[in-house]
Amino acid sequence: MKMLINSPQTVVADALRGLAAAHPELDVDAETRVVVRRDARQGGRVGLVSGGGSGHEPLHAGFVGYGMLSAACPGEVFTSPVPDQMVRAAKAVDSGQGVLFVVKNYTGDVLNFDMAAELAEEDGIRVERVLVDDDVAVTDSLYTAGRRGTGATLFVEKIAGAAAEEGAPLERVAAVARRVNEASRSFGVALSACTTPAKGSPTFDLPDGELELGIGIHGEPGRERRPMMPAGEIAEVAVGTVLDDMANAAPVDGPVLVLVNGMGATPLLELYGFHAEVARVLAARSVAVARTLVGNYVTSLDMAGCSVTLCRADEEMLRLWDAPVQTAALRWGR
Amino acid sequence: MKMLINSPQTVVADALRGLAAAHPELDVDAETRVVVRRDARQGGRVGLVSGGGSGHEPLHAGFVGYGMLSAACPGEVFTSPVPDQMVRAAKAVDSGQGVLFVVKNYTGDVLNFDMAAELAEEDGIRVERVLVDDDVAVTDSLYTAGRRGTGATLFVEKIAGAAAEEGAPLERVAAVARRVNEASRSFGVALSACTTPAKGSPTFDLPDGELELGIGIHGEPGRERRPMMPAGEIAEVAVGTVLDDMANAAPVDGPVLVLVNGMGATPLLELYGFHAEVARVLAARSVAVARTLVGNYVTSLDMAGCSVTLCRADEEMLRLWDAPVQTAALRWGR
Incomplete structure (x- = not known):
């Protein structure tokens, strides 16, 4: 590698x-x-x-x-x-x-x-x-x-x-x-494993034509391996799992903050296409979206794949989200 | 793929x-x-x-x-x-x-x-x-x-x-x-080819242990293929080639804007490490750096690799570079 x-x-x-x-x-x-x-x-x-x-x-x-x-x-x-x-x-x-x-x-x-x-x-x-x-x-x-x-x-x-x-x-x-x-709740999907510099080879073996559902950010195994799915179906599993888990918790009202996050090696072209499917699933489940962020923010070296994080935001959280920020990777409003 | x-x-x-x-x-x-x-x-x-x-x-x-x-x-x-x-x-x-x-x-x-x-x-x-x-x-x-x-x-x-x-x-x-x-001048390096959705397989064949110098952003062949090199040597070739070409043109004074750009699949951890070497080579050649941007901005799908762009900036260019910008991918100062 x-x-x-x-x-x-x-x-x-x-x-x-x-x-x-x-x-x-x-x-x-x-x-x-x-x-x-x-x-x-x-x-x-x-x-x-x-x-x-x-x-x-x-x-x-x-x-x-x-x-x-x-x-x-x-x-x-x-x-x-x-x-x-x-x-x-x-x-x-x-x-x-x-x-x-x-x-x-x-x-x-x-x-x-x-x-x-x-x-x-x-x-x-x-x-x-x-x-x-x-x-x-x-x-x-x-x-x-x-x-x-x-x-x-x-x-x-x-x-x-x-x-x-x-x-x-x-x-x-x-x-x-x-x-x-x-x-907040998250769910991630890997299309490839990542390779650490020390090991020099992929952390797990993911054959052609398969994806790993429920992966973490360290190349650790996920929840389930399935034949490769189109982006729309992946969005249904990811968003569905997150929303079902949210519904089991104490109900939190309010629209959601959405993070469609790349794991490192998935092109932004694909991430935006995937986000279209995430937005579609959210709309179908009548979940209002307050703010959206699409990009590589919480990555796993050179892993291909993505994760979806939703946060049911109250008014204070939304106000603080919109507040100015000035860092290397996240900037707005100032 | x-x-x-x-x-x-x-x-x-x-x-x-x-x-x-x-x-x-x-x-x-x-x-x-x-x-x-x-x-x-x-x-x-x-x-x-x-x-x-x-x-x-x-x-x-x-x-x-x-x-x-x-x-x-x-x-x-x-x-x-x-x-x-x-x-x-x-x-x-x-x-x-x-x-x-x-x-x-x-x-x-x-x-x-x-x-x-x-x-x-x-x-x-x-x-x-x-x-x-x-x-x-x-x-x-x-x-x-x-x-x-x-x-x-x-x-x-x-x-x-x-x-x-x-x-x-x-x-x-x-x-x-x-x-x-x-x-402005640029020079790019590929560690892997990219794969277009239509073709579904890499646009060129780059064996393990080799890199391609002087690649473009469409998976087109580069200038030269060499055995894999450490980041420091890659920076010397990329920055050296750019600076030599600049010296051949009409002399432009002023410090440089630096873009260390990922081709899409190279982790930010590696891009920052590579930038350390770019900064070292620039300092060794007594080139003053005015501003630096490190990240994936002009990519080539899922290609692993990077490019270096330098721009000898005059005062007006620097002032306009620093001016507020608010886009999906580039934001500051507002």
Whole structure:
């Protein structure tokens, strides 16, 4: 498998050097692997820190900036960052208002962020944590107890980031972050496996003519393998599964935020065509759409495929979604 | 080859339906295949119209909006749109100030835009044309007489779009567009071929362990095939070739705009790592960098690889680059 890299060992460090070169507005410490917005401590805001294994770009470093994350800690590819990174990030962004850790529900991330929270609190930093677990495909997987955290991470980081930007206190930023996660559900589909630089070959074997339903973002197995389906049928399975799961939960009113997310190697031409089918299924089920985002945001290296995330948004969530954001990967309204 | 599509015949129409569903601020006519910003005729601005074969998304429809294109005409995959689309687009955006056609230098596009310009002028619309031909890899290719138009299209559309947005007359918008093209050079590299929906198999055969230097954006052959190289060496070839070609032209002073562009299937993690090497080579050759953009902007379906575009920017070009833009794929400052 060919890759545009220097060596498998330097992939993350090289990407951080490139991020630093391209984004002077970010303070990128390629040594300790912490990415901080330069003005993180100005304005006395709550700090928002996230992180996780690399390979999901632009998540999380691409979401550091005005109105979203204060800092991100990238781990090795598909490997949790270590507590030391998270503590450094918390210290770099805390202005006395406390820090919210946004943690995707994978065993390693949860353990390490918990340890980091303890260490940061020993240093006098107030820490709250929100766990993102939106993937309805599987409960318990190779990397997770409970549901996996996937596309909803973008919704949580954007909306909680906007709350922090406008000066909400830690408890309220944490509360809206949890509400967004509870209101969000995702389902993903793979047309190909991904290849990690270290392994150099696909993480699973997906024959020609088959697709994997319910995949995660680490090349872990999905829920079911089926003969290849047209985009319209894939949209029916993905959106249907998400909506059915939502209906089982406490009813949440309001229109939905839609994220049609590419896993990394699916052309935007296909993603927009797929979104036409997602919109059709939503309309057929009388679900009103408030906002839509189509693109590669929570990826899995070079995997072909996509995921759909829906979030039943209340008025506050919508207002915070629309608020200005200025990061490497998500920008509007400012 | 698996694709997230309904059928090869409906790929472009489906994508336009999805674009319409996701972007209510665009007037998408999926029938006649014209994408227009809804406020195109407000403000009495010069209209900016581009288009070309589909498969290069977000180019061009993703660049329609405030501060960039007024309209885009997508053709079939890798196939020029027809003059009727371009004339419709010109009529939809002309407010009496005239229209600039931004044309990538491919035989079909050039012929069709020329014919459209004649037809539009017969209808009383003033039309100017700028030809984009920035690719230094080959002169004359499968699809082109002269150099191909690739990554510089983004620079031309952004900068000319900003000039039109601030009310510059047609001659000045056309002049700055031509200056940007003349100041820009690109070089691309493929790690894999791409697969068109109609063909269903890769457009050329690129063995494991080899890469193709100097590729275009249609899966056409490149300049040279070599054993796979590390990212740093690829950056040296790409940036070196571009800079050497620039030095042969009339000297243009000023720092460069840098576009490190993914061809569609290369993870952002790799693109940022590659950009670190591009930045290193530029620094070693004492070239000052003014602005940098890293991402998938001028793609070739599911091709793995990247291109580097440099533009020697003068002060006006820099100011127009920084001006606010609000499109599906490029947004800042507003």
